[in-house]
Amino acid sequence: MKEKKLLPAAITIFGAKGDLTHRKLVPAIYNLFIGNHLPSPFTLTCVDYLPAGDEDFRNYLLGGVNEFSRSGKADEKKWKEFSDRIFYIQGDFLKLDTFVRLGKKLDSLDKENKQRGTRLFYYAVAPRFIEVISDSLFKLKLCHQVKKDRIVVEKPFGTDLDSSKRLNRFLGKRFKESQIYRIDHYLGKETVQNILAFRFANYVFEPLWNNKYIDHIQISVAESVGVGKRGGYYDSSGALRDMIQNHLLQLLCIVAMECPDAYQSEMIRNAKTKLMQSMRIYKPADVFKNVVRGQYTAGTVDDKPVPAYRNEDQVASGSTTETFVAAKFFIDNKRWKGVPFFLGTGKALTKQTSIIAIQFKDSPHKIFKDDIVPNRLIIGIQPELEICLLFESKIPGLEMKLQPVDMDFIYQENYTESIPEAYESLILDVLKGDATLFMRADQVDAAWKVVMPILNAWKKFPTRQLHFYQAGTWGPTAALELVKPYAKHWFQLPKKNKVKSILNNAS
Numbered sequence: 001m002k003e004k005k006l007l008p009a010a011i012t013i014f015g016a017k018g019d020l021t022h023r024k025l026v027p028a029i030y031n032l033f034i035g036n037h038l039p040s041p042f043t044l045t046c047v048d049y050l051p052a053g054d055e056d057f058r059n060y061l062l063g064g065v066n067e068f069s070r071s072g073k074a075d076e077k078k079w080k081e082f083s084d085r086i087f088y089i090q091g092d093f094l095k096l097d098t099f100v101r102l103g104k105k106l107d108s109l110d111k112e113n114k115q116r117g118t119r120l121f122y123y124a125v126a127p128r129f130i131e132v133i134s135d136s137l138f139k140l141k142l143c144h145q146v147k148k149d150r151i152v153v154e155k156p157f158g159t160d161l162d163s164s165k166r167l168n169r170f171l172g173k174r175f176k177e178s179q180i181y182r183i184d185h186y187l188g189k190e191t192v193q194n195i196l197a198f199r200f201a202n203y204v205f206e207p208l209w210n211n212k213y214i215d216h217i218q219i220s221v222a223e224s225v226g227v228g229k230r231g232g233y234y235d236s237s238g239a240l241r242d243m244i245q246n247h248l249l250q251l252l253c254i255v256a257m258e259c260p261d262a263y264q265s266e267m268i269r270n271a272k273t274k275l276m277q278s279m280r281i282y283k284p285a286d287v288f289k290n291v292v293r294g295q296y297t298a299g300t301v302d303d304k305p306v307p308a309y310r311n312e313d314q315v316a317s318g319s320t321t322e323t324f325v326a327a328k329f330f331i332d333n334k335r336w337k338g339v340p341f342f343l344g345t346g347k348a349l350t351k352q353t354s355i356i357a358i359q360f361k362d363s364p365h366k367i368f369k370d371d372i373v374p375n376r377l378i379i380g381i382q383p384e385l386e387i388c389l390l391f392e393s394k395i396p397g398l399e400m401k402l403q404p405v406d407m408d409f410i411y412q413e414n415y416t417e418s419i420p421e422a423y424e425s426l427i428l429d430v431l432k433g434d435a436t437l438f439m440r441a442d443q444v445d446a447a448w449k450v451v452m453p454i455l456n457a458w459k460k461f462p463t464r465q466l467h468f469y470q471a472g473t474w475g476p477t478a479a480l481e482l483v484k485p486y487a488k489h490w491f492q493l494p495k496k497n498k499v500k501s502i503l504n505n506a507s
Contacts, residue, residue: 006039008117009431010106014133015124016046022064028423030065033082037428043109047089057088070418093129099136119149120430131170138174150430152181155246161448168441181430182439186247188422191381195254210335216486218357219251220344226306232314238321243345245451252341256331265436276446280330287457288465292478294324296348299471306348306471320462323347326479342483348471354381357491373404380493385411388493
């Protein structure tokens, strides 16, 4: 079926001088433009409080495209054509006049295009500005056409369950739910999107995708960087809020959800929400048995010294904020009853890597003398984009000797074209009005319900079982104990038939 032609689009970015806009958003929009994915005509109006002329601002954005775009340095002719549609408005988000001027600009663009097009408002701002921006858009009716106007809200969406509910209520009084796109860039990554195709388009795996055949599942996101300049934000957030509540729980939903009746956004979001609502909510006494938290001390990553977290800029000297979390969760439904899901994430670790590992149960056939390694399916999200199946094979020779080998699907070896960045996919989906990869209010609330007992336990006992680990290692050894007896370590993609461990500083 031929895709419906997109209406002219007026994209507005609030927080135009910020790092997200410079490194991610504008390079993504530029790549959509040179790939002929943007509607024609389109405009990009950028709003921030810092002074800048249109031309100076365009040159600033060009620097970001040249440095961070997957397509490399911008083509001079293409950039001229693209940048001619970029406009800058200097204004304070706290003053209504900023939005009055924005409204006049958007109206003039509609007149120029001779029709009212799609309006996309991207909130690349600190959470404290979400409500004031939304209220101004509502008061001036800049985002009032339900089928044409959309807002995109970055995480964090609230700081706990109560604040999340308040924010949802606030936005719900000003916009329809169908207009609100709560973005999680992890869901835009190519390998993450491929999980649905992998599971539901290939019958070979789906019959095995349950507690009869799967022993446990690991989902881990390791970061080699420390908090850097984000100390002020991070010290009030921590790894649980920053990564587990959104990114990793969303990955868990895609891995574990039931097959929707159709590839349709609301059906997919219904399946994710139902899964999240089936997760076991811990009692206070269970938190310290099932969740490990850590904080990095001084060390070295990639031969560069990293200060202790408590010595990072804007971090309290005696901070108990966690920079590492490893947690064991359970899903209390028929498919997953009894299968533990191990989620792990941390900063200042040995290297950056994100994987999903599905560990199958031992073979019931005990006819071989060799120790049999259970089958394992590993999905690499970053930096490796690949899917790897570990299985046993006979070693060539006159004797029956076995060893584990791996069968790889590597993106770069199968697809020659450059893989789109997550933000490209997500921004295009917003322009199309496709909310499949975005979180709905009830799903956000369900995720907060899962992590609230953990946050409350840590708040009550701020120093209890806070494990310290050296920067440049794989985190505290307590994380290894958490996965036992299901595994000896956290898995990584196999290399040369040797499964290396992740989040494991004792290997």
